[in-house]
Amino acid sequence: MRFCLCQGRLKLELCALRMGRDLQVILNGGAAHLGAVALAAPGGAAEAKLLVLPGHREDQLAWRMARRMADALSCTVCVSAGIHYENISKEEIAAVERLAETLTERCLAALATQHKDEAC
Template identity: 70%
Template sequence: MRFCLRRGRLKLELRVQHLGRDLQVVLSGGAAHLGAVALAAPDKTSETAVFVLPGHREDQLARRMARRLADVLKRAVCVSAGVHYDDISKKEIAAVERMADALTERCLTALTAEQKDATC
């Protein structure tokens, strides 16, 4: 499953792979790379594990996405995030965050529909 969103020079891609019941999600944009990884369990009381490479700032983005997906879908979710644009402005960073949230919601809509179809 793949979702894309573009705003001016910014383009994000969200890819989803099913690993049994669990999900591996990759968010990339610009010069794609691994910046941070977040792993969330469907249990709301458990802490979301986050690993971030030195000098990268995708940790909060990956955490927010993993937690949202795990909470709604009731399954374990691993989000790998890497977004890099040279000379990105604060306004563009905020746009990337909104775009990632929008992609997360599009993904949830598709996966929720997929789950309903599977129960027929």
């Protein structure tokens, strides 16, 4: 499952892959890379783990996405994030956060629809 959103020079892509009942999510934009990984299970912040490379700032974004999706889907979710735009402004950072939130909600909606359509 793949989703993409653009705003000005910003373009974010979210890819989601089911792994059994769990979910692997990749979020990238600009010069794609691995900057942070968040792993969350449903049931609270104590059930989330975060890895971040020095100098990278995707950690809180990945953490929020993983928490939201794990709680909504009642499964374990791993979000790998890497977003890099040269000379990004504070306004653009806020836009990236909004785009990521929208992509997260679109993915959740698509997964809910997919789940209803699946035969047992």
